Amino acid sequence: MSTDGTTTGGVTTGGTSKAPVLSIDGLDVTFVTDAGDVHAVKDLTLAVAPGEVLAIVGESGSGKSVTARSVLGLIPDTATTNGAVVLQGNNVLTASKAQLRKLRGADVSMVFQEPSTALNPVFTIGWQIAEGLRAHNPKLKKKQIRERVVSALEDVGIPNAADRYDYYPHQFSGGQKQRIVIAMALALGADVIVADEPTTALDVTVQAEILDLLRDLRDQRGTAIVLITHNMGVVADLADRVAVMYRGELVETAPVKELFASPKEEYTQALLAAVPRLGADSRSGAGGAGAAAAARAAATTAEAGEAPAAEAGSTFGEPVVTARGLEIVYPGGIGKRDFTAVAGVDFTVHKGEVFGLVGESGSGKTTIGRAIAGLTTATGGSLDVLGYEMVGMKEKTFKPLRKRIGFVFQDPAASFNPQLTVGQCIEEPFAVHRPKMSDADRRREVLSLLDAVQLPTEYAKRYPHELSGGQRQRASLARGIALDPELLVADEPTSALDVSVQAKVLELFRELQDRLGFAAVFISHDLAVVDMLSDRIGVLYHGELLENGTGEQVLTRPDHDYTRRLIASLPVPDPIEQEQRRKEAARLRAAL
Amino acid sequence: MAASIENPVLAEDPAKPLKKQRASGSGLGRYVLVRFLLIIPTVWILTTLVFFLMRITGDPITAALGGRLTKAQLQERIEAAGYDRPLIVQYFEYMGGLLRGDFGTTVSDNRPVTDLFLQYGAATVELVFFALIVAFAVGIPLGMLAAYHRDRWPDAALRVFAILCYATPVFFAGLLLKLVFGVLIPLFPASGRASSGTELLMSGVVGPTRIYFIDAIRIGDFEALGDIASHAVLPAIALGLLTAGVFLRLVRTNLIGTLGQQYVESGRSRGVSEFRLVTTHAWRPALIPVITVMGMQIAMMLAGAVLTETTFEWKGLGFQLVQYLLKRDFVAVQGIVVMLAVIVALTNFLVDVIAALIDPRVRY
Amino acid sequence: MDILKRIPFQRLPIISHLRQAVGLQRGMLIAGLIICALVLIAAIFAPLIAPYGYAQMSYEEGGRFGAQQAPSAAHIWGTTVGGYDVFSRVIWGAQTAVSVIIVAVLLSIFIGVALGLISGYIGGWLDRILVVVADAVYAFPSLLLAIVMAIVISGGQSSAWGGILAAAFSITVVFIPQYFRVVRAETVRLKAEPFVESAIVLGASRTRIITKHVFRNATRTLPLIFTLNSSEAILTLAGLGFLGFGIEPSSAAEWGYDLNKSLADVTSGIWWTSVFPGIAIVITVLGITLVGESMNDLNDPRLRLRKRAGSKKKSAVKETA
Secondary structure, three states, rough: OOOOHHHOOOOOOOOOOOOOEEEEEEEEEEEOOOOOOEEEEEEEEEOOOOEEEEEEEEOOOOOOOHHHHHOOOOOOOOOEEEEEEEEEEEEEEOOOOOHHHHHOOOOEEEEOOOOHOOOOOOOOOOHHHHHHHHHHHHOOOHHHHHHHHHHHHHHHHOOOOHHHOOOOOOOOOOOHHHHHHHHHHHHHOOEEEEOOOOOOOOHHHHHHHHHHHHHHHHHOOOOOEEEOOOOHHHHHOOOEEEEEEEOOEEEEEEEHHHHHHHOHHHHHHHHHHOOOOOOOOOOOOOOOOOOOHHHHHHHHHHHOOOOOOOOOOOOOOOOOEEEEEEEEEOOOOOOOOOOEEEEEEEEEEOOOOOEEEEEEOOOOHHHHHHHHEEEOOOOEEEEEEEEEEEEEEOOHHHHHHHOOOOEEEEEEEEEEEOOOHHHHHHHHHHHHHOOOOOOHHHHHHHHHHHOOOOOOOOHHHHOOOOOHHHHHHHHHHHHOOOOOOOOEEOOOOOOOOOOHHHHHHHHHHHHHHHHOOEEEEEOOOOOOHHHHOOOOOEEEEEEEEEEEEHHHHHOOOOOOHHHHHHHHOOOOOHHHHHHHHHHHHHHHHHOO | OOHHOOOOEEEEOOOOOOOOOOOOHHHHHHHHHHHHHHHHHHHHHHHHHHHHHHHOOOHHHHHHHOOOOHHHHHHHHHHOOOOOOOOHHHHHHHHHHHOHHHHHHOOOOEEEHHHHHHHHHHHHHHHHHHHHHHHHHHHHHHHHHHHOOOOOOHHHHHHHHHHHHHOOHHHHHHHHHHHHHHOOOOOOOOOOOHHHHHHHHOOOOOOOOHHHHHHHHHHHHHHHHHHHHHHHHHHHHHHHHHHHHHHHHHHHHHHHHHOOOOHHHHHHHHHHHHHHHHHHHHHHHHHHHHHHHHHHHHHHHHHHHHHHHHHOOOOHHHHHHHHHHHHHHHHHHHHHHHHHHHHHHHHHHHHHHHHHHHHHHHOO | OOOHHOOOOOHHHHHHHHHHOOOHHHHHHHHHHHHHHHHHHHHHHHHHOOOOOOOOOEEEOOOOOOOOOOOOOOOOOOOOOOOOEHHHHHHHHHHHHHHHHHHHHHHHHHHHHHHHHHHHHOOOOHHHHHHHHHHHHHHHHHHHHHHHHHHHHOOEEHHHHHHHHHHHHHHHHHHHHHHHHHHHHHHHHHHOOOOHHHHHHHHHHHHHHHHHHHHHHOOOHHHHHHHHHHHHHHHHHHHHHHHOEEEEEOOOOOOOHHHOOOOHHHHOOOOHHHHHHHHHHHHHHHHHHHHHHHHHHHHHOOOOOOOOOOOOOOOOOOOOO
């Protein structure tokens, strides 16, 4: 069933032929946290038509998740709520506990963000799905329950469902677990499913499959889906209509194509502009950026005063990092097999060059970054960092080189000592490597670094938890570049940040790199982000480097099927283009 | 951070077809073996520690008989027992003896320590068993109740009760129970394992287990059984309540932890009742850490048993230990302590295996 | 002391806890603090509060107290079988208990924390050996080990301060593994934290990392263990006393010893010799445990109670930049 016709008609006031399955009217939620009261949702009014996919989009703190939870009445007792959430004629907010129990699962159910925590590790998946059935029909016979569970599992594409009834969650992969969570939500035939960031914890290729599954379920069963997400690509892929939220307020609602084509509100426009688009802003690709890279390359080679290194296609200076047949193996301990995280990888990072490493979880990208910084031991092959062989490294001999390497960690909240002020943290490189430097000089350096990353200088006196995520990551960058390093390793520096903040941090990174000319290894799971920053991109898959070339090469002429699948699976923030890409991705998967 | 590195365990190969893993129980087998081997260093360290500590004070003969014998007599006894040899020789001899099951011979009454175990061990086992019943029956349901009513008045009352259980030394609880239910309102006998008639009867049992409860059932004497049971009530409550307080807290904290997990929310989102969420969905995963700590608590109960037995003149190992302490017979003390160490290590091992059996992540 | 200066007053343990606590948890915390304060007062001012000395058996003007006297005006809680005044011995007992706690807990904190930090951060063989030893000792019933230690240190019986020190040392040995385990576990966890790794990447020396980054963060839970162990120290001390390893009545008052002596009284219905020292133990442990438990709850965001929304005028809406 095509839903386009019914949904674009505008359901906000329920004026269409179909009455909404869910209507939220003037919802207002206030929470208590350690930092005081939080007015999470402010006077929100929304309606969802049968069979419609409504995406609620927003950044952290927008109130989208609270809205989702209030639909099921899953808000903690300490919160105060006003307004109404009407499902099947019942107001969820005022329903009794017994009414809520009846309604949950049967009328509305939920798909959670993290499938590995949404499944109980000590019960079989069959038992867990059956729990919902038993809760609503205590009279069901064992055999009937089993049949219904198996058919629910088959509906979400779990092969050999009958055999797997008695499996435990840890025996499934991440994508399969999410399918099981969806099966749970569907088992009782709910008309509305609230999916709270259903693909955020998954790899891109798996995400594409789960999105397809949700779309199929909607098409076949006419289940309405409330999709909570921060990912514009996911919205473009699945949603019929979009509601944008910002700080608890509804910014605008529009059918998906309309929203992407002509966003009305300023916030929506800014949000869409901040989303990295694959190939649109490529650093290495054709156009201005490429020319700039060439210019920079020329400058660095001139500086180096010799011919560029042997690596084909590269016009940069001498190598800073060279990996030849690099292997990294984690010893398995007693009775466990060793785990090979990186298996024979070759690459070179030249002076002044940004090398992007992209891959899904388990690909070994973080391990390589850590090995370059001497945090993980390289066990085989050769890894040359600034002329030092990292295989068999000794901390004592490597230490003098450390001041020439900067590192930016993924989680800005955890990478600062909570007991020290931001200033003390940024000062640390000087304290370690220039012990003779006077306090006044150090302070001056810290202030100029804060200035370089566009943070107010008075932030030096604050504690890390008093800064926002983006501000902390700026401070983290400041610490990384404090000693003017020749090499910077950035491990997923923006994956914990909101899109708009990410855009600013990436811009800052770019600017700093242009100005200071350090070589960088930029690690990310997001191909679009890597493409924005990198001169060359390496694609890792299960410890092997499948691609190694400029962004343009990798994106348009990939060598491997996996890369093609990865590119096709990445949803783009454009509903029309995404429809095309979806077909391409399905074709590639079918060819597997 | 460590978790976000490519974790060998989490990084499953999606390309690899999911094979049936149930048939191979090798994960559990290996775990049990490794865990069993860990008993050896534990016991070895404790015995070595106790041996050398006890010898720092001098030889056991002088300690026990110092005042009563002349210097020459003492010297003779010391040489006869071999305490004049180098300490390291004595140590190896002692360890060798342990391997053969020889825990030494008491100085004061010249009995092998193993005999003491055969004679008095059963009484201690009986006491700990009854106390455990009390601890489980009181601690677990009340802990669940407290978690269910979290932060409301039943929870507050139960927590104060738990802290009181824990704050009351077991011998004081014993004294109070004796005072109230043994003397002021004489409902139960205040001391001993049985009245003298029953004791006599029990000593006549052929092939005794020395666990009176079992022996009484075997000879089918229900009058004796009633007598034994009534004697066990107060000591079991005294020792059991102490542990019940710990269990209550343990169950409450762990249940609150698992109740906050997403999978409980997931159950709730599908209409599962709060009662079932507490008793099943949250309870089973909470059980794994609870069982491990409970195992340690059972070991700690042995120390409690020493005090309880003294309070109630319950003639078990703990009671004997104190008697030997007062007689300053340190060979007996050392023997009993070392043997308790072995029992503790074995108990913890068994409990860890049980916890592993409950956890499917280890089982499969 | 440099460390203390840099931490603002509000961030000190207990004070920060008091500020955070609401409702029931606040009640528990305050009740615990009051009890602890009372015990401390009894300990410090024992000579002023207690009408008689701990070893006093006769009136200054002559004449013995008499044994097992029921509570009266002269002896408000009666006298013991040995002819001591129960009330005075209970008050003096607080002094013994507090001294033992202070010596025992301080010693075990210092040794345990140092070993835990070094073992956890450096790892290797030293770490493995220490862990196995600590685990072995930890799993062993602490009272039994304390008995062994008491034999070693004092040969069983003791006098004056020797007794207090002996008891304290025995308890110390038992508790070192507990501190060791906690601090080591924290250290190992912190070692993998990005902020420690970022110090490694910077090339900071081991001593700098341990002192500047690990130590302060690893010891944040210590006040909590401190309270939990203090209560256990009192129970162990009383247990030792009850088994006859306590301090001789002539050198100091000790609750466990008095309880041991009152064992026989109970059967003949003499309640005052056991009930008062017993309650003293319960109250002291209760007070310390209440403080520890509420601190534990407040440290754990999952267990911390929160005010209902809108209950306070503070409605600072959280901003996310």
